Amino acid sequence: MDAHAALIQPFVEFGFMRRALVACLALSVGSGPVGVLLVLRRMSLVGDALSHAVLPGAAIGFMIAGLSLVVMSLGGFIAGLVVATLSGVVARVTPQREDASFAAFYLISLALGVLIVSTRGSNVDLMHVLFGTILAVDDASLLLVVSIATLTLFTLAVIGRGLIVECFDPGFLRAVGGPGAVVHFVFLTLVVMNLVAGFHALGTLMAVGLMMLPAAVARFWAGEVATLAAASSAIAFASGYAGLLLSYHADLPSGPAIILVAGGVYMVSVVAGPRGSLWARVMPRQHLEA
């Protein structure tokens, strides 16, 4: 099998592969920068919590309207926002910290979601919500994912400065009267939106994978917010492309294949990335004059 047949032919031949690839590209463009900012804000696990939190909303949407993309996404989005808001409120008005309140609310939400799906739906439905089906992405889902990516980049361009300052020096932003709480909430909304985009393609279990793994990888390759975000998106898309091919040729489920490729890239980067990897530790480069 030559390179063209292995790497390009599947996308030329099958519409579902092309749509899946475009979905991966859109997801990568949106989730890349969002993931980097989550890592910088030391909120890596909040992404995970929120991805589970969308489950009951998606499940209720499914109960109401069947396998309708719009209703399930809307339900997931609302459920995610409710969990993010409640966690944020508890963290701000009580001494409890945000990681603990997030854990509490996402667990409640997750249990509720599993309860709804298992009493009212079949196992097939549960599998669909948990694992997604990027190979069955239709035009409507594609439009949704691309819209979310566009909105994400636009919003980040608008709130970027405030977000970065809120992240590295929240005291300063408070002191100059900047809208720290607003920026934080808008950002959490972006996180939920991108997870909703991801869950249809990758399922709630792995939606967060394409957000966090590339962002964690980027840390070993880049050193500024902008380059970190670009690296994260590029790595996410490369993982998506390679994962789709892997799933096509080896007949594996696409979601886990994509995330495992990203996981492989992470392992390699930890060992051999140019910045702060194990390799850089063991083999330090010659020091400079000044």
Add this chain to the structure above:
Amino acid sequence: MTVVFSLHDVTLGYDRHPAVHHLTGSFATGSLTAVVGPNGSGKSTLLKGLIGHLPPLEGRLERNGLRHSDIAYLPQQAEIDRSFPISVIDTVLLGHWRTIGMFRSVTRAQWRKAEGALRAVGLDGFGRRPIASLSAGQFQRVLFARMLLQNCPVILLDEPFTAIDAKTAADLMRVVVGWHGEGRTVVAVLHDLEQVRENFPDTLVMAREPVAWGATAEVLRAEHLFKARQMAEAWDDRAEVCRRGGG
């Protein structure tokens, strides 16, 4: 004499426990005041009250006509993530927040001003460096450069010279004295009494309760400092409700 902050029987604290107890007095416009006292004596709490992050539990605190953006506040370093991937110049440029805010771009003149501020704190040529590569002293210089750009009439400093080298402390002290010369009002929490005696015309000795407040030579006397050490006991979970004041 005009006044920047006036406090009338102000009590500040957390969970009903007072950290600053019944403080009355005022900070005159253009004054340079050191706040000293043992650990836990309410010095940082006082600054948080002055800037308005902590509303008084009791009493009145007036910021005579000051807007939020007129006050520059340097908290203790612990609140800043120094591993964050941001360059020195970008950090300093934030000092223009009042004019650039969230959305406006930085003009060439503002950029030059930022470079000038870096020169003024002895960090010429450090602009492109990531802040993670700086020492504690160098980073404190960056924060002072940012405050230079903020150009505020009132400046609050919380232990600005703790855990940094003597040379940096001396350089930055000159910046503070310069601010005083320009007629700005500065309130600084400090530990080094020698430094206070040398540079600060006014001093407030705190021990939760105000011990003494006035001209430094009058205030920094052995009996006041001894009294401050004795008064700064820890908090008592079963403390009675305070019956002093108007309540």
